[in-house]
Amino acid sequence: MDPIVEMLILDMREIFGKDHKRIDHAxxxxxxxxxxRSVEGGDPLVIQAAAVLHDIGIQEAEQKHGSSAGRYQEIEGPPIAERVLRHRGVDEDRIVHVCRIVANHHSDRDIDTLEFQVxxxxxxxxxxxxxxxxxxGADLKARIDRIFKTNTGRETALRLFVGS
Ligand SMILES: [Fe+2]
Structure with missing residues (x-):
């Protein structure tokens, strides 16, 4: 794995602290x-950084707003992600991309890059x-079709949740 991603995982673990559920989720x-990504492609660092940091604002959201609702995470997450990414020397274009994913991933907005879809x-x-x-089964398939954005995501969901 990219050493930067290993550092980001350490940062994420430190920020979440004893919250093992969130660490495990990330x-x-x-x-x-x-x-x-191994099938669909995309920028590995953007995808991995976004995966590690996507819910990073959840504790701030709970502390400041008393709620982990998506809209509060979308406010609190990007500044934390930006700080962590900058500290680890990630370039500006990728920081902007990752922060946009962090900011929008609770809503269906602007899922217009492959990295965001992954x-x-x-x-x-x-x-x-x-x-x-x-x-x-039929409803499940329709929902999976609607929600998932990549073929590999859709196929994995069908295999895991529908058994086909
Ligand atoms: Fe998540």
Whole structure:
């Protein structure tokens, strides 16, 4: 793995502290993001940095706004991600790209880069079991088709959640 990504993982662990659930979530998203990227392509550093840092504002959101709702994370996350990325020497273009993903990944806005789509799908693969409503196979397939943005994300979701 890129040594910068290893540093970002350390930073993420330090920021989340004892919050193992969030650390595990970020690492699980990183795992799926790497898998999707290995097929779909995309800038590895942007994708991996976005995976590690995508929920990095969640504690600030809870402390400042008393809520981990997506819109508060989208306010609090980017400045933290920017600080961490700059500290680790990531170039400005990638910082802007990663911060845009961090800022928008709770809504369906502006998912217009491959890197954003890969992160989006990886996050959904991890979150799906928690958000999964009682749906029959056909409904599930339709939802998966609608939500996932990449072929690899869609295929992985079908394999994991529909068994096909
Ligand atoms: Fe997430």
């Amino acid at each position: 690492l699980a998203v990183l795992g799926y993001a790497n898998h999707i 992160l989006w799908d990886a996050d959904w693969l991890v979150n799906w079991p928690e958000m999964l409503p009682d749906k029959s």
